[in-house]
Amino acid sequence: MSSAPLPPGLLGSASPLASAYDGALLDLDGVCFAGEARVPHAADSVNAARAVGMRLSFVTNNASRAPRTVVDKLRANGIQAEPGEVFSAAMDAAVMLTEHLAPGSLCLVVGGDGVRQALLDEGFTLTDTAADRPAAVVQGWDPAVDWAMLSEGLYAITAGALHVATNLDATLPTERGFALGNGSLVAAIAHASGKEPLAGGKPFPGIYERALARSGATSPIAVGDRLNTDHVGARTAGIPGLHVLTGVSTARDVILADPAERPAFLHTDLRGLIEAHPEPMSDGAWWSVGRERARVSGGRLELAGAGPLERPATVTLDAYRALAAAAWAGADATGGSRAGAQVLGLPEITVAP
Incomplete structure (x- = not known):
């Protein structure tokens, strides 16, 4: 993992990410x-990345499942996966709690x-009732x-217990x-108690740093669907991110993303792990990715051959990348403000798989 800040724009990779990153x-x-439901192309892509030697760590904010269940x-x-490759927000919160409570404390x-x-693995003892005066309340979905x-958690917090959230x-x-x-x-609970919890998981970089230490990888990439958790956390930790469109954040969200949320690579799905990524290039006016070109002109995003985007559109993957590169560069040229403030009336964008 690099301590140097990541570049603000999209990156290119002449080789598949599974070969370029370990x-x-x-x-x-x-x-x-x-x-x-299954996500298309997920299994084939992840298994192919493993087959070429990429070390995998499954890092999740979902705290409901123990590693074997995951x-x-x-x-x-x-x-394909093994329990030692799983690092959840529950595990992150339990490790974080060791920095605040004595060994064996009641939770x-x-x-x-x-x-x-996760708490038992870190040596804590457990209770289900606030009557036992626990030192902490640990909350996970x-x-x-x-x-x-x-309500039991609220009783304990009101009595003085530390409130710890696995994620937000x-x-x-x-x-x-x-x-x-x-x-x-x-x-x-926070609204009722009037106390802000101590939070782990994403977007805090610690979960990536702890997962990475367990995996042994030295040049990682983070893969996620949420800009404000997966990619904020990755960028804060200095790890390039690959964003996929199979979950929460849409293509429009990505194009209008705040600098702190920007991924380094874009794809529709996990095939992005096993494919090369063309490098965005600029001639000073247009941004090009492959054969697609885009620019910001008059406050509108424009795709070469299609004109300004003013109504919902379906675009190619490279066009999507070019649109993001153009929007981000336009925002950065005005001092790094959010791209959405520079691009007016952007419609919903569908990226052809």
């Missing part, structure tokens, strides 16, 4: 699978098996979390759309 820090929900789900989706879990196992469990994701992608994520449930 490790991948892969998000799960919205990248490797989507709830109970592996079982990945394998059910055709993706109340607002969550499921993933949080419980699980479908079993209900009013009674949330507001939503969770499923096959039906976006469901409530851990951050939304954490906000309920």
Whole structure:
């Protein structure tokens, strides 16, 4: 991992990313699978990256599953994995908690098996009741979390327990759309207690740094679907990111992204791991990727041959990359402000797979 700041724009790679980088820090929900649904090309791409020697680490903000359960789900989706390759936000929070509590301290879990196992692995003891006066309440998403469990956590926090959130994701992608994520449930307790929690997971860089230390990779890439978690965390940690369009953030979101959220590479899905990425080039007016060219003119994004984008459009992958490169460069030229402030009326963009 490099300590030097990443370049603000898209990068190119003449060889597939699985060869150019020795490790991948892969998000799960919205990248490797989507709830109970398979993500097209995920299994073939991840397995192919492994076959050429890339070290894989599955880094997830979903704290509900223990590593063995994650592996079982990945394998059910055709993706090879081992428990030692999984690093969850629950594990991140448990490691972080060792810096705040004495060994063996009592913790109340607002969550499921993933949080419980992570805390036990770090030597903490567990309780389900605030009456035991736990030192900390550790909260992670699980479908079993209900009013009674949330209220038990609130009782403990009000009595002085430290509130620790595995992550602050507001939503969770499923096959039906976006469901409530851990951050939304954490906000309920924080609102009632009046106390802000100590938070782990993405977008904080620590989860990437701890996962990377376990994987042994020295030149990694982070893969994710959420700009404000996966890619903010990766950029803060100095790790190039590959964004895929199989989860939360859309192509329009990427094109209008804040500098802190920008990925280094773009693709529709995990085939981006096993393909080369053409380098964006500029002649001072137009940005070119492959045969596609784009620019910002008069506050509008324009694609060569199509004119300004003023209504929903379907574009090629290279056109998408060129549009992002042009929008980001236009924002940077005005002092690094958000691209959305420089591009007016951008419609929804669909990228042809």
